[in-house]
Amino acid sequence: MDIPSFADLNLGVTLPAVFLALGTTVLLLIDAFLPKERRHLTAWFALAGVLVSFVLTLFNFGSSETALAGMFVADSFTGFMNLVALTAAAITILLSIDYLKRTGNARGEFYSLLLLSTAGAMFMASANDLIVVFVALELLSIPLYIMAAFRLNNAKSEESGMKYFILGAFSSAFLVYGSALIYGATGTTNLQEILASIGGIVEAGSSAIFYLVIGAALIVVGLGFKVAVVPFHMWTPDVYEGAPTPVTAFMSVGAKIGGFAALLRVLVTALPFLVAGQTVEPVWQNTIMIVAALTLIVGNFVAISQSNIKRMLAYSSIAHAGYIMMAVAAAANPFTADFAARSALIYLLAYTFTNLGAFAIALAIEKDDGSGTDIKDFVGLARSKPVLAAAMAVFMFSLTGIPLTAGFTGKWFVFQATMQAGLVPLAVIGVLTSVVSAFYYVRIIVNMYLSDGEGDEAAGATPLVNWAVYISFAGTLLLGVFPILATNLTETVTLLASVAP
Amino acid sequence: MQSLALIAPLIILLPSLGTIINFFWGPKLNERFSSLIGITASASTFVVWLVLFSYLNGNYYQPAIVDLPILDGWIRIPSVGLEIPWQQRIDTLSVTMMGFVTFVGTLIHIYASGYMHGDPRYARFFAYLNMFLAFMLILVSGNNLLMLFVGWEGVGLCSYLLVGFWFDKKHGVGLKNSNAARKAFVANRIGDFGMLMAIFLAFWTFGTLDLYKPTEVTNPHMMEALASGGGHGEEGAAPANGAAEEGGHGEEAPAGEEGAGDHTGSAAQLVSLASDLPIDQEGDHGEAAAEDHGESASEGHAGPVIAYTDNTHLTFSQLGIFAQAERLAQLGEGETLERGDGTTAGRMINFGAFELDIDTVITLITLFMLLGATGKSAQIPLFVWLPDAMAGPTPVSALIHAATMVTAGVYMMVRANSLFHLAEFSSLVVTIIGVLTALSAGYVAMGQFDIKKVLAYSTVSQLGFMVAAVGVGAYGAAMFHMITHAFFKALLFLGSGSVIHGVEHGHHHAHEHKHDDHGHDEHHAETFDPQDMRNMGGLRRKMPITYATYLIGTLALAGLYPFAGFWSKDEILADSWVAAIQDGKFAGFVALGLFVAAALTAFYMWRQIEMVFHGSPRTEAAEQASESVWSMTVPLVILAVLSLLGGFLNIPSGIGLFSFGLQGVFGEHTLSTWLEYSVVHLHVGAFQPLIAIVSLVLAVAAIILANRIYGSNKAINSEGLDPLEANPASRPIFALSNARLYWDEIYGRLFITPFNRTAAFLANVVDMAFLHDYFHDSVITKGFNGIGRLLSHPIDLGIIDGAVNGIGRLTRWISGGLRRTQAGYVRVYAVALLIGVVAVIVFMLLPVLQG
Amino acid sequence: MIEVYLFGAVGVLLITTAALMLLSENAVHSALFLIVNFIGVALLFLMLEAPFLALVQIAVYAGAIMVLFVFVIMLLGAEKARGGASTRRFPWLAPLAMGLTVFFIIAVGWAMTQGQIDTLQTPPGKGVVRIIHAAPEDAVGVAQAPAADETPAEGTNTSAVPTRPEIVLPPADRVFVLSVDGDVVSEAFGFGDSTAFMELEPGSHTISLATADGQDVLSTELAVEPDAVLNVVVAGETALDIITTPQTTDTGLTIINAYPSSSSLAIGDLQNALFDDSRVINLVVAELGYGEAAEGLDYPPGFANWIIFEAGRVDAVQQGNTTPILLRFSSVAAPAVGADAVYVLSPDRRPDGSLRPIVTSLDLYAATPFGSPNALGERLFAGYLLPFQLVAMLLLAAMVGVIVITYRGEHVPKPSRTLRRKVSRPLTSVIANQTGAELTSGAPQLPERSETPAGD
């Protein structure tokens, strides 16, 4: 085999992710060599890195190329996911700076870990090979495990890191085994080549289909754990509650970006024709549908009885994973696959802005010792911090899916895709559960606006946090009022290879 | 002339601007300035409306569709054919709605500037009111279902914010207010579910959400009339010569004729009228059409020339949802239609797993729309929120919960008249729901003591009239009643606000408190309810203007000749009669139940007059009450005039002496003819003397009866009881009414108990199979105890706040059960994960095994 | 058969040790059983022709990871799980877990046995072809005049080459552009070069050589059978020609005869007898016809001292007759066992115009042996660059993480089960606050402790 030349690697299109990953090493060095009183600059370097990567992504946007021996795809899907992931990272950095300082955890390694995790999500979005999916997933997860346990000497934080880690390692073992089985059935780990050989297997009625199906099931398990869908969701509330709030915020978005990107890539690009017997749609469609329905129901219902805002948002994030899962189910239909993928992307973007905004406000009213995350703590916020309260209300409306907010845009597209794919019952469940979700989101608004009580002074609402809120707020409204901004970006997204069985 | 319509976006923009100013800078402004901004924004929408109105009159009532210039498409994904532009539809129906929304809205803004004086969140209030206007105008002017839905949700949101506006009132009142707000929100969300489903179904079926496409002819029938007659209506009654209802109409007619003369033979001109994408571009399309159809567009014709009088030249996919539905419904078995993009459409609509006939689909869509309308327009079964919503400030009750927002459901159904026309079954359901609502709400209104609650139930009842009218196909009558109702119900609400204000004032006065903080300070109000009619009486002399206007409103609502209510209610009854007798529709017979509702209306309204204004004051507060400030009384007077005259908008034909010859001034069927340009299946009925007399007699009899019972200072007896309540014979009737038909409690029994049982079952199953040891105690023991308690006190626990909160509680209960699986132990989570693994594998293998 | 027994034995060992690991109460015992288990896995790897991975398995898993485990166990003194009855919380969990896993094994195992693995065949395999340039410059360059004569004859001589342009090439241009089916494979394909094995679909392919300015030198059709492995040698006495030889194994020394002569050639090894006349010849290849290849030769590494002579004349050569000897070839570095090398015998023109064979030894990228470190290394740095780098980042993250997690701040709190809140005020003021007594007056004031922890 030839050692590929530098030009063959086509590194140009990998720049956004590669820059971020390499920048991390530099960042570690910067942090190590900065004088102690200048250490706070690390965060700004990290932010600069994110912005550079963002710009690089924009420059590369719309290309459609592979790189690094076919293991890396740079297309609109990747580009959009990168933008979402980088936005999440940037907002998280804004949230972290003051939070870490006031809780006594300000250490520069945090930002390196955050960037590594972001890079992991970006690599997952551009993975074109099961091996890359696995390794990038670990690159996404391991920093998250560490960041979850980031609080010094805090039993809750350590516990949440530990729980996340044990279950995460457990589930990634399933992912590896699933990949192994798919490799066994097709003899390759490259997604396109898997697709190419599936045609033959299905056509010949070969019983290798068993390997494929079980492999696909295990991959769904492994990735389903990352994006927290029922029944792989149990870790979410505990981990979200225990982890430092900025980490929770990032986790709720970053892990979903990576997980759903990989899920869509693997299921839609590699396994769209995994059919058997009389079925027309791929065999994973039914499973994904059931998972989506369960996720919607459990997430939305259990969220109602939560009294801690972080736990409530954890269940809400489970529920939103369910909505994106609806899009994945819709992507099983080759005719709606691309539209479904686009709707998932738009949903993710909408969810990113809204959820980070909500977490930003939860973080603002959190006390230095980690208390103050109860829903009761929102009482009277409209009087003490009217701007924050108004923003929170918009975020809650957006999570509920009220029109002219990003949440509605996302829901609209996802429901549309689901209906177009003919999954009417699933769409009905989606709409009904979003009605249910009004119960717990509105409760926050009621607490803020309509309840007697002294408002929290929101000690955490430093200028940086406020900026994070403003950015999320602007994103939420912009995407709600001008959905065309997002639809234009996703216009060229296509996951379905042109190979048919 | 066409470019006039281009200012349509302003009608949304201006109140939005007002909202932004008042929301962000309001707290820094003083009251006068805040209210000035609010009123200006609102009044300017009315000015915009005048322009739009004159535009329609100058263009032969041809609809215009206006794109927002800065928004290049709204939601657009060409690759999947998803195209939902932000377009406003300016046609007679939407302009009618805009008309009374902006007009009543402006009056109420003025009124509120006095009413809300002294409130700490004065500016916020105006911001919300303006925001409401903006959303309401989006709702009525949107040219697609999604815009309609945006407005729909938006007005719901504003309603929520405004109902809970006084959330910080002390002594638990604030809590009640916020609960009412939440109830309204959640009930509306249930209705919204229906709307969303209807929208999705419509999109699935028709591939578009546009009501009518820009190139489309709305009402072929009227277009033909225009093309041939050259007048403004087929009746030739020359409404153009009539005096203007709101002004502008009269001077419009000559302009129209002049225009017609100028453009004789110019088909391009008129095609572009019907099809202007942005209106001012009458470029290629119009000219091409002129060439193609120049010959057929008769030369030298005197009247205006219409190139297309129907939609036959358009392919299927160039039509909006309504025309598409009609074409599909006309198809025979197995026939197909060219869509225009190479595909075909047939009667059977494919839903993935199954197929449905187009009739079934339309029925489903209309039923879902009905569900949406029951939420927004407060019909059975979702009406429970509206009476509670009276917790909001009175201007809100008048504007949102009487005149405008609650009519959105009716508007939407009238807009979708093509669909309801095709769906006989749905129409029947609509009628039944409307009549039942009208009857039960009218009955309940009889037994209330809260002045605003009476009006609230009356609103529900009148909305029932309108819904029933839609059901029997009397779309014009529904719209007519909506307009007159907006006038007199707004009048009544504002009047009641004036009364409350006066009584409260009197209360302050009586207790010798300082006068200047008369706002909404509740510090001595715990024992005194200024809204309770038992605390009033004899206000006639204290508040003469309020009394006079209130009386006019009452007579109009009761349907006495010649007040506005008489004409509109009569038209609904007459149309039902025609539907029943001439067309033999079952729905028509059902609608005859409205006679009873009409009698009830007269009864409870007169009861209110007697309790509030007649007799002698029963409390000190009533004794000391005084007339309100001018900013509150002026709107009352204006609305009173309209309540008196509004009925002449739509004088029926064949009326004879009844009209005083006013049809010479107003014309006959002015409103119906005008609406006919956009409401395809509008029914223009003739006068039914018998119906008019019967209803009039019923109303008068009811008033006399009420006067007998409550008149001459007997309204409330010495024990504070209603005469009906005091009389043992009528006590059960009154008690049932006073208890609001036990509606909330029935909800409780119907939904909450079974749901609780299910929840308990689920919890047990989950428990036994999954976490037996861990939460044996907490679920089995406590759970059964809890269920036992729930069952033994069904009303006590979940239902105090009515069904909606009850369902909320239930969901919370289920949620609590599910939540217990979250034990906090890693190994349990891992087991759940493994169960998931096995389940996923089995599910994925199943199809392989079956194959 | 022995392999099956071995597999059985290792399988039993693996399952037993895994079970014992699960059942041992003592964590150290568990760790030791797991080490044995890992060594068993390494044995399996050996059986599966993955020697390198077997070593990695032992070194990394048994060596590094498990040592880390044991170290942590001993460090924490946590060899036995703590807690008695209170932690035996889920008696139902064991049967449920057991049931689930058994179900898992049965369901998946059943499904897998449904799928005969032998049915998992690749679609008709691609042929693998490498192209070798073994035409010395001299051999082609001088041939201008005779080439004109031989043109008609050539059509019959090598049917694979229908027409061949007669081109006189200056020596510098004997570096060609090689393309297969129009796709350029090498821009500078010179004497002694060879391509990597290329996968080609079964069927006919066009191989062409052209000069840098685009002039076609040679264009020929090549038929590729499914799963065939071919050496395509570009050689030629007067003009370029193509010789294809199949290859079945891919290790060891391959010798290809591209020397056009009527007789076959033989190769003998004189061993160390450079100048010795005794001529004890070990035959390396007894007979090799034109266009044939001898492959998989197991030749001892070191010094090679070969003679190439006409086949069948060993005796004559041994007796000192030098006539049959066409070439003496000495090389210090003969190929090592197991490594891949190709020697091509190609025609070279002596100054007098006569031909002699020369040996071109090619520096080849052959298909490396399955499972060898070479094979893995090559792929790792070529095709798997991305995951390789990602793993590097991952290890970096883990390293940073270990530092972050085990960092305790500047003070070590007393171990306790409950959360403690830091007291940020001096004790005196706390007491003063609680008792209302004015303790601070007169008492020496403690310095306020800095709130900022280290590390930022």
Next chain:
Amino acid sequence: MVPTEAYIILSMVLFAMGAMGVLLRRNAIVVFMSVELMLNSANIALVAFSRHWNQADGHLFTFFVITVAAAEVAVGLALIVAIFRTKQSINIDELHLMEG
């Protein structure tokens, strides 16, 4: 020659045993060991498939799995050490500060 299925079934049994270990053992370190066992069994499958297809991709996958496992172990053991310092216990059943 032992058929590939035999290796796969052996690996699956080991995988299931590893999963059982995660579910049943309370000692966090042993839980990690069980996860390692699961990853190893996946390795067996990968190498077996690799031989079946006669190509190195499976080997490389194995290589990456081993490396990732090493990284995971490092982080996991660090977490154990940290938790042990706080709680004096590595029993994962004692990790339930948060629930519901």
